Amino acid sequence: xxxxxxxxxxxxxxxxxxxxxxxxxxxxxxxxxxxxxxxxxxxxxxxxxxxxxxxxxxxxxxxxxxxxxxxxxxxx
Amino acid sequence: xxxxxxxxxxxxxxxxxxxxxxxxxxxxxxxxxxxxxxxxxxxxxxxxxxxxxxxxxxxxxxxxxxxxxxxxxxxxxxxxxxxxxxxxxxxxxxxxxxxxxxxxxxxxxxxxxxxxxxxxxxxxxxxxxxxxxxxxxxxxxxxxxxxxxxxxxxxxxxxxxxxxxxxxxxxxxxxxxxxxxxxxxxxxxxxxxxxxxxxxxxxxxxxxxxxxxxxxxxxxxxxxxxxxxxxxxxxxxxxxxxxxxxxxxxxxxxxxxxxxxxxxxxxxxxxxxxxxxxxxxxxxxxxxxxxxxxxxxxxxxxxxxxxxxxxxxxxxxxxxxxxxxxxxxxxxxxxxxxxxxxxxxxxxxxxxxxxxxxxxxxxxxxxxxxxxxxxxxxxxxxxxxxxxxxxxxxxxxxxxxxxxxxxxxxxxxxxxxxxxxxxxxxxxxxxxxxxxxxxxxxxxxxxxxxxxxxxxxxxxxxxxxxxxxxxxxxxxxxxxxxxxxxxxxxxxxxxxxxxxxxxxxxxxxxxxxxxxxxxxxxxxxxxxxxxxxxxxxxxxxxxxxxxxxxxxxxxxxxxxxxxxxxxxxxxxxxxxxxxxxxxxxxxxxx
Numbered sequence: 001x002x003x004x005x006x007x008x009x010x011x012x013x014x015x016x017x018x019x020x021x022x023x024x025x026x027x028x029x030x031x032x033x034x035x036x037x038x039x040x041x042x043x044x045x046x047x048x049x050x051x052x053x054x055x056x057x058x059x060x061x062x063x064x065x066x067x068x069x070x071x072x073x074x075x076x
Numbered sequence: 077x078x079x080x081x082x083x084x085x086x087x088x089x090x091x092x093x094x095x096x097x098x099x100x101x102x103x104x105x106x107x108x109x110x111x112x113x114x115x116x117x118x119x120x121x122x123x124x125x126x127x128x129x130x131x132x133x134x135x136x137x138x139x140x141x142x143x144x145x146x147x148x149x150x151x152x153x154x155x156x157x158x159x160x161x162x163x164x165x166x167x168x169x170x171x172x173x174x175x176x177x178x179x180x181x182x183x184x185x186x187x188x189x190x191x192x193x194x195x196x197x198x199x200x201x202x203x204x205x206x207x208x209x210x211x212x213x214x215x216x217x218x219x220x221x222x223x224x225x226x227x228x229x230x231x232x233x234x235x236x237x238x239x240x241x242x243x244x245x246x247x248x249x250x251x252x253x254x255x256x257x258x259x260x261x262x263x264x265x266x267x268x269x270x271x272x273x274x275x276x277x278x279x280x281x282x283x284x285x286x287x288x289x290x291x292x293x294x295x296x297x298x299x300x301x302x303x304x305x306x307x308x309x310x311x312x313x314x315x316x317x318x319x320x321x322x323x324x325x326x327x328x329x330x331x332x333x334x335x336x337x338x339x340x341x342x343x344x345x346x347x348x349x350x351x352x353x354x355x356x357x358x359x360x361x362x363x364x365x366x367x368x369x370x371x372x373x374x375x376x377x378x379x380x381x382x383x384x385x386x387x388x389x390x391x392x393x394x395x396x397x398x399x400x401x402x403x404x405x406x407x408x409x410x411x412x413x414x415x416x417x418x419x420x421x422x423x424x425x426x427x428x429x430x431x432x433x434x435x436x437x438x439x440x441x442x443x444x445x446x447x448x449x450x451x452x453x454x455x456x457x458x459x460x461x462x463x464x465x466x467x468x469x470x471x472x473x474x475x476x477x478x479x480x481x482x483x484x485x486x487x488x489x490x491x492x493x494x495x496x497x498x499x500x501x502x503x504x505x506x507x508x509x510x511x512x513x514x515x516x517x518x519x520x521x522x523x524x525x526x527x528x529x530x531x532x533x534x535x536x537x538x539x540x541x542x543x544x545x546x547x548x549x550x551x552x553x554x555x556x557x558x559x560x561x562x563x564x565x566x567x568x569x570x571x572x573x574x575x576x577x578x579x580x581x582x583x584x585x586x587x588x589x590x591x592x593x594x595x596x597x598x599x600x601x602x603x604x605x606x607x608x609x610x611x612x613x614x615x616x617x618x619x620x621x622x623x624x625x626x627x628x629x630x631x632x633x634x635x636x637x638x639x640x641x642x643x644x645x646x647x648x649x650x651x652x653x654x655x656x657x658x659x660x661x662x663x664x665x666x
Contacts, residue, residue, distance in 0.1 A: 062493030
């Protein structure tokens with residue numbers, strides 16, 4: 001049986017920094033998504049671009065909120 | 077209590093007479109007993125030297141306690157040791173279990189110890205037994221008032237109760253550094269400082285029992301937790317969180333200090349625990365974020381004054397957390413000197429742990445549950461261990477084994493990511509979907525018509541502008557005529573403007589028709605008709621003027637004549653032009 005202490009895959013001290021950065025990037029990409037929605041007309045919208053932007057934004061936002069929860073003490 | 081010990085004595089005498097042969101011929105050559113009653117728990121340490129004087133080898137050893145002690149036995153451990161004094165070595169913890177051999181009266185509890193190897197004839201063995209009893213220190217008097225000292229009573233036997241014959245034994249009772257009210261004086265009794273020594277007594281029969289009572293003052297805190305729930309939550313993101321709920325009462329002489337729950341979880345400011353002088357808790361070294369909460373906050377009782385609250389948190393050097401494979405945690409509460417009547421330990425393992433097993437150094441009741449916590453899909457497995465009557469001697473390590481792979485850690489961020497993605501999909505659908513309820517609604521149609529009317533108006537406007545442009549060309553040709561006197565070009569210009577105007581009026585006709593027919597343009601069409609009529613008038617006048625001028629030139633009449641003739645026409649032309657411009661402006665503004 002392995003007997004090394006429980007270690008998180010990412011150093012615990014980095015949680016706040018990581019959460020700030022990933023959340024910031026996620027929010028920027030969300031902004032890009034909504035700007036695209038607002039400025040394009042109905043005929044010119046491309047579904048592929050929308051889906052790609054929203055997927056990337058949701059990945060970053062998901063990780064950012066996870067690290068935010070961990071940094072604030074809610075060890076999920 | 078006195079009644080039961082008298083009963084016991086009679087029974088034992090009867091037994092001694094009957095000399096039950098149920099037990100093997102072991103002889104205890106030397107028994108040293110030491111009872112420590114400085115705290116609320118009576119700890120008895122016995123060192124027994126066992127000789128097998130019989131003919132068979134023996135693999136079991138029997139320990140007996142009088143029932144009133146046995147019922148309160150919280151902790152029992154038997155260790156096989158060698159050497160004496162400083163060179164004493166503890167070899168092994170032997171397994172002990174309660175037994176019920178025949179021929180033993182009900183007023184005795186029996187425990188059976190398995191020896192590491194069978195003791196053959198003539199061999200000796202040294203055993204060290206540690207037993208902890210709760211609730212055997214009786215407060216006497218049972219109710220005291222504020223300011224009285226707290227006196228308790230201990231009932232024991234000066235002779236060691238055992239199923240074997242004892243050659244020599246001695247008993248030492250260690251009391252707290254306080255007043256000793258009274259104690260039973262038998263032969264060979266000495267009081268040295270705060271220790272009472274009974275013995276040595278020699279050559280005792282099996283099951284000999286001689287009751288003694290010691291009445292003394294105890295300054296220990298009789299803190300008893302009626303129920304303690306200890307929840308240990310393991311997260312593989314790097315944290316172990318311990319939450320403890322205590323229900324503590326003071327079991328001394330009726331001074332009930334009601335402490336409601338004390339939560340151990342986490343901010344650094346322990347305010348203070350007890351109404352006793354202090355309740356000490358030892359926590360592991362890497363503990364952080366400790367906070368402590370008292371539910372009601374009201375501590376004072378009517379009978380005893382509560383001292384100022386103070387907590388001591390000492391840090392102990394070892395709290396290893398080994399994982400992924402196993403978790404080494406301490407079983408009992410970190411408070412020292414606290415007796416727990418019912419202890420429940422819940423170990424919450426991360427979601428997706430498999431193959432869970434627990435090893436404990438003593439018997440506990442195990443069960444498994446599911447707990448739903450943050451970001452859980454199927455819930456987290458919980459191992460629940462229960463035990464009654466727990467003393468600090470039970471504060472040993474237990475191990476929980478489980479299998480957990482770090483991939484399962486990813487399920488939590490995946491859940492968050494999918495949540496956000498659903499939000500974005502909703503936005504996409506919202507912007508793409510067409511939410512108009514009906515395509516044939518009246519307003520919708522009216523709007524369409526109005527757009528058409530406007531378009532037609534624009535076209536009418538442009539045609540009128542073109543007409544006006546041709547009028548200007550005609551006037552320009554007249555001016556050329558007056559300059560150059562060239563009649564032929566003038567006539568040619570006239571002809572071309574004529575044909576242009578004809579075309580334009582042709583174009584105008586259908587537009588006018590449309591405007592007249594559409595209902596939404598009803599307030600505009602009269603104006604437009606007026607405009608067209610005026611324009612026609614202007615046309616005619618201009619043509620007339622042109623003809624007159626050309627004739628004049630052909631007849632070679634003087635310029636003055638020509639001007640006089642066309643003067644009135646000229647005025648009308650100018651007026652008409654003005655009106656047309658006004659109408660055009662009006663149409664523009666619609």
